[in-house]
Amino acid sequence: MGKIATFHGEIETPAFVPVATKGTLKSLTPKQVKEVGVKVAFVNCYHLVTHPGVEIIEKAGGIHGFSKLEVPLMSDSGGFQVFSLATGKRKAKVFGEEEPLVEKISEDGVKFRSTYDGTLVEFTPEKSIEYQKKIGADLIMAFDECLDCGADHVYAKKSMERTHEWLKRCIRSSTIDFRISNIKNQKFQFLYGIIQGGKYENLRKESAKFVVSQNTDGVAIGGVSVGETKEEMRQQVSWVSEYLPEDKPVHLLGVGHADDILDLVGYGIDTFDCVEPTRLARMGTIYQIQISNFKFQRWEKIDINKTIYKDNLERVDENCECYVCQNFTKAYLYHLFKQKELLGYTLATYHNLWVMKRFMESVRESIRRNEI
RNA sequence: CCAGAGGUGGCGGAGCGGCCAAUCGCACUAGACUGUAAAUCUAGCGGGGUAACCCUACGGAGGUUCGAAUCCUCCCCUCUGGA
Numbered sequence: 001m002g003k004i005a006t007f008h009g010e011i012e013t014p015a016f017v018p019v020a021t022k023g024t025l026k027s028l029t030p031k032q033v034k035e036v037g038v039k040v041a042f043v044n045c046y047h048l049v050t051h052p053g054v055e056i057i058e059k060a061g062g063i064h065g066f067s068k069l070e071v072p073l074m075s076d077s078g079g080f081q082v083f084s085l086a087t088g089k090r091k092a093k094v095f096g097e098e099e100p101l102v103e104k105i106s107e108d109g110v111k112f113r114s115t116y117d118g119t120l121v122e123f124t125p126e127k128s129i130e131y132q133k134k135i136g137a138d139l140i141m142a143f144d145e146c147l148d149c150g151a152d153h154v155y156a157k158k159s160m161e162r163t164h165e166w167l168k169r170c171i172r173s174s175t176i177d178f179r180i181s182n183i184k185n186q187k188f189q190f191l192y193g194i195i196q197g198g199k200y201e202n203l204r205k206e207s208a209k210f211v212v213s214q215n216t217d218g219v220a221i222g223g224v225s226v227g228e229t230k231e232e233m234r235q236q237v238s239w240v241s242e243y244l245p246e247d248k249p250v251h252l253l254g255v256g257h258a259d260d261i262l263d264l265v266g267y268g269i270d271t272f273d274c275v276e277p278t279r280l281a282r283m284g285t286i287y288q289i290q291i292s293n294f295k296f297q298r299w300e301k302i303d304i305n306k307t308i309y310k311d312n313l314e315r316v317d318e319n320c321e322c323y324v325c326q327n328f329t330k331a332y333l334y335h336l337f338k339q340k341e342l343l344g345y346t347l348a349t350y351h352n353l354w355v356m357k358r359f360m361e362s363v364r365e366s367i368r369r370n371e372i
Numbered sequence: 373c374c375a376g377a378g379g380u381g382g383c384g385g386a387g388c389g390g391c392c393a394a395u396c397g398c399a400c401u402a403g404a405c406u407g408u409a410a411a412u413c414u415a416g417c418g419g420g421g422u423a424a425c426c427c428u429a430c431g432g433a434g435g436u437u438c439g440a441a442u443c444c445u446c447c448c449c450u451c452u453g454g455a
Contacts (some may be wrong), residue, residue: 253407
């Protein structure tokens with residue numbers, strides 16, 4: 001149990017961090033985001049740099065003011081895109097031609113192609129920090145290389161060492177002239193270092209020791225949820241568990257299935273970001289959760305697109321008290337999804353996030369009761 | 373009654389002698405999704421068999437042809453215009 005205090009509010013941990021990549025929690029208004037109990041969200045530096053650009057965000061008073069997402073925000077450094085844009089299964093078309101979206105990874109940094117117009121964008125640790133400073137999220141990530149799970153030991157080691165060097169540079173540039181609020185003259189941005197090391201135990205441990213020694217404000221574990229199995233992922237977290245700091249927040253990047261969270265809080269993870277509840281919601285996957293007396297019982301998902309829900313006038317989730325479940329039926333949601341009505345995405349997202357909120361409450365309660 | 377257009381798989385709509393069990397779209401079915409190039413993607417979609425393949429199919433009945441959804445004849449039906 002813990003609390004992360006930020007300039008924009010407090011986060012009770014363990015916490016789930018929904019993903020608002022481009023400065024919007026897709027399909028929800030900021031008002032709904034607050035209403036559904038989101039206490040922290042995740043935005044992405046790479047995407048915000050390519051569109052709309054960090055200058056306009058800075059002019060607008062940072063991402064909080066620009067987007068009106070007035071909850072504590074974490075920003076990703078762009079490191080994940082080194083992985084996702086380079087190895088993504090989808091083919092990119094730039095000027096009608098297929099071109100790699102990651103041009104070059106070197107000691108200095110990474111060159112990306114904008115996914116919109118093909119412009120070359122360069123990320124270095126210094127630039128990532130500069131961008132994230134302008135974006136102005138409360139909690140920011142060091143620039144890392146998110147290793148593909150298929151990487152061999154030689155590359156994994158090289159990549160890890162590069163990530164460590166980059167972390168030192170991130171710390172250096174982050175302490176020069178920022179992390180000081182020009183409003184209240186107090187530190188308001190906090191930096192997380194990222195543990196890498198791939199699927200190799202010795203590297204993971206080496207990386208954990210290094211990152212924890214670096215006096216960052218928080219520690220994150222990266223290079224997971226990149227295609228490895230659940231078991232591998234959990235193993236990788238377990239390897240570094242003993243090195244994780246108790247007095248600093250620990251974030252696990254990209255992980256967030258309920259069963260993962262339930263298992264991994266025991267390893268000392270405080271916050272989890274994951275696209276799952278919001279992305280699946282837009283695909284029509286509706287969480288069904290049973291919690292009694294704050295104890296988590298059962299977790300299921302239904303696909304509201306299935307014809308069996310066409311005439312189903314039961315509430316969306318029998319065990320839920322959220323706005324959606326108090327007012328709407330499965331048949332109505334089925335109808336909205338079949339017709340691709342925008343409200344369907346909103347209601348599904350709202351409900352799934354509400355479920356996540358209840359789920360995390362139950363996790364915290366279980367810890368309080370010493371059941372985890 | 374006359375003139376013209378047309379009848380193809382659940383629907384819309386291609387094909388207009390062989391490579392057609394029939395492009396494509398929709399619908400349907402199944403699957404995927406973990407630091408979001410994702411309100412997306414993949415696969416299946418007449419019946420049967422693991423498969424080569426077999427059967428039934430392009431309004432109906434005949435016919436021409438080695439071979440027809442495609443050409444011919446008759447019939448049935450629909451739409452548009454005219455009386």
